[in-house]
Amino acid sequence: MKYSTLLLAIIMVFVTSCKQVKKDTIAQAFIKTEIVLTKLWETDTLLKTCEGVRYDSKTATIYVSNIGGVPPDAKDGDGSISILNKDGGILNQNWATGMNAPKGISYYNGKLYVTDIDVIIKIDLKTGIIEKKFSVRDAVFLNDLDIDTNGDVYVTDSKGDKIYKLVNNEVNVWLDLVGESPNGILVEDNRILVVSSSQGDFISIDKKTKQRKVLATGIVRGDGIVPINEGYIVSTWPGEIYFVDENSSNIKAVKILDTKDEKLNTADIGIIPEENILLVPTFFGNKVVAYKIDYK
Structure with a gap:
């Protein structure tokens, strides 16, 4: 027996x-597509603790958020936004100032929106002047930010385990994500994509039902998300970048870059879509590095 x-x-x-x-x-x-990243250029190391990048196709410029001194939740007033050209030249290192620790950035209708610990900042794109600061009640560590086609702003709170939504000058909790530590966020037509910095999961959230689905796993300390034709490129803060196929469902993401040995972080990434160029802020590396997205 x-x-x-x-x-x-x-x-x-x-x-x-x-x-x-x-x-x-x-x-x-x-996963039928194999992604290869080829380094194109890097900026001078003048971007102090650079966290987020966003490309503006209308002006062919790149916005970079600089936390400045650490820790990244210090209200020390030394945060800034820089502007680069498409070749990595620093056009204006201190285009916008008066922030503490700016992180996620995106733009809509002539305004740049930025997360800054417990506020969402609106900056005029023509002047670089801060127009308004939206206080976020009970926010702990606002991190990434993306904007819907109608102007609704979605923001992750990595330490507060929430997603907030800014609509008509009011900020409210859109979704509680207890235990997920949401960081990177990407807004699509019918869903919100989020990468969990604690669980390593890349998840989709239905806008209407708020039902969640795990698209990929293994992205520990996930940070930024950008879309490409074949799926998504997702970064992790310690220095790794992954590819998630558009057909993915609960599979392990594919690592396509590792810069940990170089002691270069890979924070909230951006993209120049028409040229297939990935933009990588290196946080403590104090520079932005650009990679051509190629295929095998």
Whole structure:
């Protein structure tokens, strides 16, 4: 009887293992695109603790958020936004000032929106002047930010485990994400994509039902998200960049870059879509690095 029980246990382990291997094999079969990143240029190391980048196609310029002194939640007043050209030249290192620790940035209708610890800042794109600061009640560590096509602003609070939404000059909690530590965020037509910095999950959230689905795993300390034709490129703060195929569903993301040995972080990434160029702020590296997105 003891031998029968042992044999049954061995068989069950074998069957379970086979199922897992089959599942992983099927999942990986969806990933048909191999992404290769080729370095193009890097800025001078003058961008102090650069966290986020966003490209403006209308002006062909790149906005960079600089936290300045650390810790990244210090209300020390030394945060700034810089402007680069498409070749990495620093056009204006201190285009906008008067912030503490700016992180996520995006623009809409002539305004640049920026997260800054517990406020959302609106800056005029023509002048660089801060027009308004929206206080976010109970916010702990506002991080990334993206804007819907109608102007609604979605913001992650990584330490508060929430997503906030700014609509008609009012900020309210859109969704609680207890235990997820949401960081990177990307707003699409019908869903919100978020990368969890604590769980390493890349998840989609339905805008109407708020139902969640895990698209990919293994992205520990996830930071930024950009869309490409084949899916998504997702960064992690310690220095890794991953590719998630558009057909992914609960599979392990594919690592395409690792700069940890160079002690270069890969924070809230951006993209120049028409040229397939990935923009990577390096945080403590104090520079932005650009990579051409190629395929094998």
